[in-house]
Amino acid sequence: MPRSRHGSREIILAAAEEIFAAKGLEGARVDEIAARANINKRMLYHYFQSKEDLYTAVLKSNFEKLLALGGRAITRSPDPVEQVRAIITSFFYFLAANPHYPRLLSWEALQGGVHARKVLPPIWEQGVPNLKAIIEQGMARGPFRPDLDIRQLATTIHTLCTSYFMEKDILAILWKDEPTSPENLKKRLEHILDLVLRYILANP
Template sequence: MTKQEMRTEATKKAILQSAEQEFSEKGLYGCRVDEIARRAKVNKALLYRHFNSKEELYKEVLVRVYTRLGDLEEQVINLKTDYELKLRDLVQIYFQFLYDNPSFVRMVMWENLNGAKSFKERGVAETKNPILHELGRIIDEARLRSDVPETIDSDQLILTLIACSFNYFSNMNTLNIIVGKDLMLAENREKRIQATTEMLLAYLKEREQKQTHA
């Protein structure tokens, strides 16, 4: 790579990092390109040379934050124990990802407020999500071994995982007030991880018991 190409890549990276901060804090419509350029320490003309519009830059940032989910794939692939332990590890990994990536949480919130318009246009839903993929695979494998009944609804399990994990971080400010605790503290996060895991396992075991008594 030439020095010019390296400078170009560095500039683009700086713009994307700045834009991620701005978009996650203010959303697409509340964010100003001037402020993104200022934070990136570039002029606005240079920003538009790399990205034709604020909307295009926003979509690029959206893909950027979603693509980070793919970085979890190696951790997920290495889960090689029985389905209960796999599920416990998977929930732990997902909570840690959400904790480490607050801009991911905020960008998803903004997208929902805007009707997931950019999410659909940019095809972000097709971005690799090893957490949800692995959860489905865990259930499929458990079915084959008859560890869980055929009646288990993988979609419902996935929706429950998302609701119990993502909402914990997206609603953090109000939840802190409601429960009177700092839910970001490691000990409180660990309690929530444990409760979520037990809830998912209870669903699986309840279905198994119903299948056995049927």
């Protein structure tokens, strides 16, 4: 059956995400992406003008999925402490379920953030106010310390979560265990939650 325009584009993005995550922008080949998507290159170029355009679209798609996830987590509870827990938990398990995302971040960091700069700022600007509102509410109502730096806090949460999945293969060697097993994921998440909440709570 013929694919819809939207369906074909999503198939290309999924194939490209897999190849870019494995090889980065420079190592990926359009021929390989087209073959993985089971389309010809002409069709690929119908949707995306260049390999760089496709790579940028893959980054944007991942950032938007993360933004949508954060929005859903925030609405679950009116309690700012529980909202922070929900955001961190959702982000952590998003990374566990989307192993391409940390690898794409690693490749993009090596590129100097050239392509993320094109798509990330507006998405970041949509997401940060939500976290900012939660933290400010917690500071105003009392559970949180009154001197929190929201930008630093967001950076710390992001780094604590993503670095675990970026380094999972090294940890597997050091631990002689599987870092992404359900038990180890649970332990790591509890450790991150404990660190963050001890830091932000006025009376941990």
